[in-house]
Amino acid sequence: MKSAFKVPGFSIGFILAFTFVAAALVSFIWTPYGTSGVDIVNKLRPPDGTNWFGTDHLGRDIFSMIMVGARTSIAVAIVAVGIGMLLGVPLGLAAAARKGSLLDEVIMRGNDLIFAFPALLIAILITAVFGPSAINAIIAIGIFNIPVFARLSRGGALSLWTRDFVLAARVSGKSRLRISFEHILPNITNLLIVQGTIQFSLGILAEAALSYVGLGAQIPTPSWGRMLAESQTMVSFAPHLALFPGLAILLTVLGLNLMGDALRDLFDPKLRRDRQ
Amino acid sequence: MSLLEITSLKLAIGAAEILHDVSLSVDAGQITAVIGESGSGKSLTAYCINQLLPRGSHAQGHVQFNGQDMLALDEASLCQMRGKDIGMVFQEPMTALNPVQTIGAQVAETVLIHGAASKPEARKIARDTLNRVGLPEAEFPLNRYPHELSGGQRQRVVIAMAIALRPMLLIADEPTTALDVTTQAQIMDLLKRLVQEDGMGLLLISHDLGVVADVADHIVIMRKGKVVEQGATAHIFKHMQHPYTKALFEASSHKPARMAQPEDTPILEVCDLIRDYALPRKSLFGPAPKFRAVNNVSFTLKKGESLGLVGESGCGKSTLTRAILGLEAIQGGSISINGQEVLAGHKVPRALRRNMQVVFQDPYGSFNPRHKVARLVSEPFHLLENAPKGSARTAAISEALVAVGMQPEDADKYIHEFSGGQRQRIAIARALIIKPELIILDEAVSALDVSIRAQILDLLAELSDKLGLSYLFISHDLSVVRAITDRVMVMKAGEIVEEGTTEAIFQTPQHPYTRALLAAAPSFEDLMQ
Numbered sequence: 001m002k003s004a005f006k007v008p009g010f011s012i013g014f015i016l017a018f019t020f021v022a023a024a025l026v027s028f029i030w031t032p033y034g035t036s037g038v039d040i041v042n043k044l045r046p047p048d049g050t051n052w053f054g055t056d057h058l059g060r061d062i063f064s065m066i067m068v069g070a071r072t073s074i075a076v077a078i079v080a081v082g083i084g085m086l087l088g089v090p091l092g093l094a095a096a097a098r099k100g101s102l103l104d105e106v107i108m109r110g111n112d113l114i115f116a117f118p119a120l121l122i123a124i125l126i127t128a129v130f131g132p133s134a135i136n137a138i139i140a141i142g143i144f145n146i147p148v149f150a151r152l153s154r155g156g157a158l159s160l161w162t163r164d165f166v167l168a169a170r171v172s173g174k175s176r177l178r179i180s181f182e183h184i185l186p187n188i189t190n191l192l193i194v195q196g197t198i199q200f201s202l203g204i205l206a207e208a209a210l211s212y213v214g215l216g217a218q219i220p221t222p223s224w225g226r227m228l229a230e231s232q233t234m235v236s237f238a239p240h241l242a243l244f245p246g247l248a249i250l251l252t253v254l255g256l257n258l259m260g261d262a263l264r265d266l267f268d269p270k271l272r273r274d275r276q
Numbered sequence: 277m278s279l280l281e282i283t284s285l286k287l288a289i290g291a292a293e294i295l296h297d298v299s300l301s302v303d304a305g306q307i308t309a310v311i312g313e314s315g316s317g318k319s320l321t322a323y324c325i326n327q328l329l330p331r332g333s334h335a336q337g338h339v340q341f342n343g344q345d346m347l348a349l350d351e352a353s354l355c356q357m358r359g360k361d362i363g364m365v366f367q368e369p370m371t372a373l374n375p376v377q378t379i380g381a382q383v384a385e386t387v388l389i390h391g392a393a394s395k396p397e398a399r400k401i402a403r404d405t406l407n408r409v410g411l412p413e414a415e416f417p418l419n420r421y422p423h424e425l426s427g428g429q430r431q432r433v434v435i436a437m438a439i440a441l442r443p444m445l446l447i448a449d450e451p452t453t454a455l456d457v458t459t460q461a462q463i464m465d466l467l468k469r470l471v472q473e474d475g476m477g478l479l480l481i482s483h484d485l486g487v488v489a490d491v492a493d494h495i496v497i498m499r500k501g502k503v504v505e506q507g508a509t510a511h512i513f514k515h516m517q518h519p520y521t522k523a524l525f526e527a528s529s530h531k532p533a534r535m536a537q538p539e540d541t542p543i544l545e546v547c548d549l550i551r552d553y554a555l556p557r558k559s560l561f562g563p564a565p566k567f568r569a570v571n572n573v574s575f576t577l578k579k580g581e582s583l584g585l586v587g588e589s590g591c592g593k594s595t596l597t598r599a600i601l602g603l604e605a606i607q608g609g610s611i612s613i614n615g616q617e618v619l620a621g622h623k624v625p626r627a628l629r630r631n632m633q634v635v636f637q638d639p640y641g642s643f644n645p646r647h648k649v650a651r652l653v654s655e656p657f658h659l660l661e662n663a664p665k666g667s668a669r670t671a672a673i674s675e676a677l678v679a680v681g682m683q684p685e686d687a688d689k690y691i692h693e694f695s696g697g698q699r700q701r702i703a704i705a706r707a708l709i710i711k712p713e714l715i716i717l718d719e720a721v722s723a724l725d726v727s728i729r730a731q732i733l734d735l736l737a738e739l740s741d742k743l744g745l746s747y748l749f750i751s752h753d754l755s756v757v758r759a760i761t762d763r764v765m766v767m768k769a770g771e772i773v774e775e776g777t778t779e780a781i782f783q784t785p786q787h788p789y790t791r792a793l794l795a796a797a798p799s800f801e802d803l804m805q
Binding site (some may be wrong): 163164165168169170171172173174183186187 | 601602603626629632633634636637638641642643644645646655656657658659703706
């Protein structure tokens with residue numbers, strides 16, 4: 001990991017992503033102002049020394065809201081990626097261990113089925129049926145991460161199953177399950193980390209999109225997507241309302257993607273050689 | 277003046293100096309062979325000629341080709357020469373061709389790039405060239421794809437691409453290493469014929485003295501970036517001077533001393549073994565078609581015996597190995613290990629598998645790169661019911677490592693810290709750790725340099741003397757099989773066509789296929805005398 005910081009993309013990405021994670025953590029103990037109180041006298045103030053990012057139509061401090069909003073985004077993305085990995089990776093490993101079997105077919109065709117649905121529409125459907133909330137958004141986004149990780153781990157595992165060291169483990173009488181976790185999984189972690197970073201940024205975008213249409217985190221929990229939605233009618237005379245949550249989404253996603261790209265280059269020896 | 281004259285060539289990649297003062301020459305119509313083990317700089321010397329060097333490399337000295345200094349030319353002029361004046365043939369015919377283009381298009385491409393002909397003419401040249409390399413139109417029309425051809429046929433296409441414009445110099449980098457012995461002999465004959473017909477110079481790079489002995493006019497022996505000896509082939513073979521050359525020759529024909537006498541009790545008996553593979557279904561209903569990879573194979577392996585299994589790729593020897601190791605169920609016949617029989621429809625059970633271990637060909641692929649040596653070596657403990665734990669486990673690991681000439685401290689290292697030869701020793705340690713009676717060596721020395729191969733063969737002989745091990749030695753390399761086995765079986769298309777004591781098979785082969793294999797096997801024993 002030390003050498004990762006020598007890649008400029010990784011450093012920039014890491015600083016951006018780390019800033020938002022730090023903001024989310026700090027928001028638990030301190031924010032410049034509260035985010036639940038209404039202060040109509042100070043509404044729609046442009047950015048200045050007291051309110052760094054200005055205030056919204058209810059007089060709440062936007063800087064504080066972005067800090068707290070980062071919590072929602074990050075929590076949704078982490079859990080959604082977690083669901084995808086915890087369910088998708090074992091499914092992919094199982095499919096690879098029994099390549100060509102009925103199990104493989106069922107798992108992969110099930111993946112195809114999920115892939116065939118437009119992700120965001122189904123997320124809207126789920127939240128529409130079970131009620132809009134951050135939890136339902138997490139589940140909806142998580143379900144669509146499952147086939148991504150299942151396919152990735154199956155592909156990576158298949159190429160490893162042909163290697164001699166796996167054959168040696170089979171000669172030692174190890175079961176396919178045990179080989180999958182002992183020999184296959186550690187050798188595909190690189191792939192999973194890279195894909196995880198990318199899915200994480202996609203999760204943040206999906207959460208913002210769901211909140212934007214009102215199906216994500218509910219009032220009074222601050223959320224970047226809903227801040228954007230609320231600023232819509234006032235953007236002509238108070239552009240800072242849209243600017244800061246928009247920038248927060250953009251920079252976080254950019255940071256994560258830069259990190260993902262840099263990690264992929266770093267883990268791929270061919271790309272690494274070219275860069276030198 | 278020679279066609280190619282390399283004088284005091286130095287090459288550095290970054291801070292590492294790769295070549296020191298390399299001088300050699302190739303004459304028109306002559307074959308110069310460069311011999312060396314891995315890391316000797318033989319391939320990089322060739323890449324200096326057409327300047328296909330890795331980034332960050334810096335070459336000094338003189339590479340005079342046809343009166344031009346190649347090191348002084350710019351990239352545009354080099355592109356003009358590559359493919360037109362200098363052709364190149366690579367080691368791996370499976371990856372040297374573009375899988376989505378027809379063979380005709382790929383051969384014609386060389387012609388078109390250099391603007392040597394119009395499209396229809398280029399196709400005609402491609403056709404003529406493919407005819408010349410032994411791919412006649414009737415069987416190999418231009419619209420064939422690489423995947424429809426065998427390895428040897430693909431290498432012929434690669435050669436056709438290289439000679440389409442009748443270059444003055446052909447560089448062949450290990451052109452037959454990936455091929456079977458009979459195919460190898462055919463490709464060498466083809467290269468020799470083309471050199472005579474076109475009067476081109478051939479720079480042949482190889483690690484195998486036997487392969488080049490018959491064809492080369494001139495031999496250059498390299499070691500660690502230096503030329504240690506060079507001269508006319510016959511002269512080198514008769515009057516070699518340098519100790520490294522002598523060591524290389526000795527290692528190539530090394531025969532380890534074996535003392536152990538096989539006992540009469542059989543350890544492994546294979547009786548009418550049948551192994552079928554299901555092929556992809558042709559229709560939705562009805563049974564999937566089958567391919568019989570192993571057909572009615574029977575043999576007995578005695579305690580302390582070393583039995584060779586020889587055959588070319590696709591003959592079913594790996595399938596047979598996997599069945600014996602209990603990785604796949606058998607469809608017919610039986611396998612008996614120490615008198616306990618495994619019948620058709622079953623896999624060899626765990627209790628019997630303890631008596632067997634295996635060593636694979638590729639020392640780089642047979643270890644999980646993320647585990648330490650201790651964990652890698654102790655993996656077969658999984659087969660034991662009461663595997664040693666704690667200090668007993670550490671002691672067993674040390675013992676196995678010491679037995680193969682490694683240090684107990686090596687247990688704490690990762691596998692990437694070891695060379696190919698050391699890795700193969702560790703692979704043998706892994707096989708030894710549960711004290712099996714039988715070790716299956718699946719091409720276990722094929723990927724090693726000759727000097728390392730000789731050491732590993734000595735180690736195997738020593739271990740069999742000391743521990744009374746039996747070996748099933750699977751290889752395509754006849755000289756190795758001859759050196760280490762008591763008896764040999766020859767396998768072809770899933771069947772054993774000939775079986776006998778090693779000396780009998782090599783002295784008086786009966787089956788035509790055995791004779792063909794022996795005739796094709798590279799050997800330089802005649803030249804030594």
